[in-house]
Amino acid sequence: xxxxxxxxxxxxxxxxxxxxxxxxxxxxxxxxxxxxxxxxxxxxxxxxxxxxxxxxxxxxxxxxxxxxxxxxxxxxxxxxxxxxxxxxxxxxxxxxxxxxxxxxxxxxxxxxxxxxxxxxxxxxxxxxxxxxxxxxxxxxxxxxxxxxxxxxxxxxxxxxxxxxxxxxxxxxxxxxxxxxxxxxxxxxxxxxxxxxxxxxxxxxxxxxxxxxxxxxxxxxxxxxxxxxxxxxxxxxxxxxxxxxxxxxxxxxxxxxxxxxxxxxxxxxxxxxxxxxxxxxxxxxxxxxxxxxxxxxxxxxxxxxxxxxxxxxxxxxxxxxxxxxxxxxxxxxxxxxxxxxxxxxxxxxxxxxxxxxxxxxxxxxxxxxxxxxx
Numbered sequence: 001x002x003x004x005x006x007x008x009x010x011x012x013x014x015x016x017x018x019x020x021x022x023x024x025x026x027x028x029x030x031x032x033x034x035x036x037x038x039x040x041x042x043x044x045x046x047x048x049x050x051x052x053x054x055x056x057x058x059x060x061x062x063x064x065x066x067x068x069x070x071x072x073x074x075x076x077x078x079x080x081x082x083x084x085x086x087x088x089x090x091x092x093x094x095x096x097x098x099x100x101x102x103x104x105x106x107x108x109x110x111x112x113x114x115x116x117x118x119x120x121x122x123x124x125x126x127x128x129x130x131x132x133x134x135x136x137x138x139x140x141x142x143x144x145x146x147x148x149x150x151x152x153x154x155x156x157x158x159x160x161x162x163x164x165x166x167x168x169x170x171x172x173x174x175x176x177x178x179x180x181x182x183x184x185x186x187x188x189x190x191x192x193x194x195x196x197x198x199x200x201x202x203x204x205x206x207x208x209x210x211x212x213x214x215x216x217x218x219x220x221x222x223x224x225x226x227x228x229x230x231x232x233x234x235x236x237x238x239x240x241x242x243x244x245x246x247x248x249x250x251x252x253x254x255x256x257x258x259x260x261x262x263x264x265x266x267x268x269x270x271x272x273x274x275x276x277x278x279x280x281x282x283x284x285x286x287x288x289x290x291x292x293x294x295x296x297x298x299x300x301x302x303x304x305x306x307x308x309x310x311x312x313x314x315x316x317x318x319x320x321x322x323x324x325x326x327x328x329x330x331x332x333x334x335x336x337x338x339x340x341x342x343x344x345x346x347x348x349x350x351x352x353x354x355x356x357x358x359x360x361x362x363x364x365x366x367x368x369x370x371x372x373x
Contacts, residue, residue, distance in 0.1 A: 007027075008024055008027045011126070012024075012027070012121070012125055012126070014125070014129050014130050014132075014133040015130075015133050015134075015137070016069075016133045016136070018065055019062070019065060019066065019129060019133065022058060022061055022062040022065065023062075023121075023125050023129075025054075025058055026055075026058055026062075026117065026120075026121065027121070029051055029054055029055060029058070029117070030114060030117050030118065030121070032051060033051060033110060033113065033114045033117070034114055036110060037110040037111050037114060048110070055094060059090070059091060059094070063087045066083065066087075066129070066132065067084070067087075069132070069136060070083065070084075070132070073135075073136055073139050073140065073146070074139075074146050075132065075135060075136075075139075075146055075149075075150075076135070076146040076147050076149065076150035078150055079131065079132065079135065079150050079153070082128075083128055083132060086124060086128055090120060090124070093116060094116075131153050134149075134153055135149040135150060135152075135153050138152055138153075141345060141347060142226070142347055143347060152223075155211065211223065212224040212227075214273075214287075214288040216266060216269060216270065216273075216288075217269055217270055217272075217273035217288050218273065219273050219276070219277070219286055219287050219288045219294075220285060220286075220287040220288075221287065221288060221289075221290075222287075222288075222289050222290055224287060225287045225289060225295050225297070225346070225350075226346045226347075228285065228297055229245070229297065229346035229349060229350070230345075230346055232297070232299060232339070233339065233343070233344070233345070233346065233349075236339045241299075241300055242300065242301065242302050242338060242339055243297070243298060243299045243300060243301055243338070243339055244298045244301045244302065244303055244305070244306035244336055244337065244338040244339070245295055245296065245297050245298065245306070245336070245337055245349060245350070245353050246295065246296040246298070246306055246309060246310050246313075246334050246335070246336055246353065246368075247289075247293070247294075247295060247334065247335040247336075247337070247350065247353035247354050247356065247357045248272075248276075248293065248294040248295070248296065248313070248332050248333070248334050248357070249292060249293055249294075249332070249333045249334075249357050249361060250268065250269075250272060250292040250293075250294075250331075250332060251331035251332060251333055251361070251365035251366060252328065252329075252331065252365070253265065253268065253292040253328075254292075256268055256327055256328050259327070260327040260328075264325075264327055264328075267325075268325065268328055269288070269292065271323055271325075271330075272294065272332070273286070273288065273294075275313070275316065275317075276294060276296060276313070279312060279313055279316060280296050280298075280309055280313075281298075281309065283298070283299055283300070283301075284296050284297065284298050284299075284301075284309065285297040285299075289350075295350070295353075296309065301338075302338060303336055303337075303338040303370055303371075306336045306338065307336050307368060307370055310334040310336055310368030311368050313332055313334065313368075314332060314334065314366055314367055314368055317330040317331055317332055317366065318330075318331075318366060331365050331366040332365075332366065333357050333358075333360040333361040333365045333366070333367065334357060334360055334367070334368040334369070335352075335353045335354060335355065335356025335357030335358070335359065335360060335368070335369055335370075335371060336353060336356055336368060336369070336370050336371060337349055337350075337352040337353035337356060337371040337373070338371070342373070343373075352371045352373040353371060355371060355373065356369045356370060356371040356372075357369070
């Protein structure tokens with residue numbers, strides 16, 4: 001019975017069922033090749049030709065699917081050109097790898113093919129394809145333009161250490177069956193990999209701080225907001241645990257930037273970040289959505305509780321305790337929205353809170369309004 005040396009798991013999921021099913025077919029091909037090559041016997045070309053035929057079908061189907069998706073959603077040309085070039089390079093390499101003239105081939109040749117396909121899994125699926133599906137989500141679900149989706153993705157440097165380690169272990173399995181000396185070397189190498197993985201883990205923590213936090217204010221950023229609301233929506237759907245958000249817009253902020261410069265505008269944003277962090281409840285999460293827009297996530301909170309938080313912020317801004325700026329009078333327009341069965345995505349909840357904020361803005365600012373959606 002064939003062994004599954006290379007096992008499919010969530011590390012290889014991109015979130016797109018069609019693309020994932022195509023990748024799964026590639027994983028099965030890799031396992032077939034590994035099963036053949038590990039016997040160390042000369043391999044008939046007919047066996048390789050069958051796999052080559054399957055691989056050609058994978059290439060035609062997978063590349064056509066991705067090209068169609070990129071065209072449908074007008075993926076930014078910078079990603080599209082790089083992605084399509086990756087496809088061309090893969091076709092060229094695979095064609096060379098499977099160019100077999102002898103009636104039988106050495107297992108070493110087959111192992112070289114397997115190693116290349118594993119690298120393809122590691123660098124294409126876990127990097128390029130995941131990047132593509134994330135950009136599709138930004139465009140389709142979050143309403144970003146293709147350029148905005150590309151720029152958002154460029155901020156991410158995703159290091160998939162665990163999948164890479166799994167890929168390395170497959171190669172270790174092939175080598176370790178040679179002799180005990182090589183097996184010992186593999187153990188030593190794995191220790192180095194673990195050490196490197198620990199270093200990468202520490203680097204990833206620092207990356208996560210940059211990825212999910214705003215540089216200017218230190219608050220969680222838009223990416224964090226979308227992920228956290230998604231979790232709370234799932235919790236609501238399963239356990240009916242309510243939550244609310246405050247959408248906060250800085251009143252007359254544009255005039256600060258226009259008349260007093262962005263440096264003073266940054267001071268205002270930092271002051272508001274400090275205000276939110278020190279004023280909201282311990283369970284609330286103050287975030288910067290972007291520009292002069294902030295979000296406060298209030299877990300396990302109905303609309304009236306979130307409304308009180310908003311009014312508290314308004315009251316502080318108008319009090320004598322608020323910092324006095326020569327160029328700006330502290331004032332916030334706030335909208336409150338609470339989860340309900342009609343809201344299924346983070347973008348929908350944020351939109352309803354944004355609409356409520358606009359009511360506050362139209363009423364002169366410095367107040368809090370509840371969403372009617």
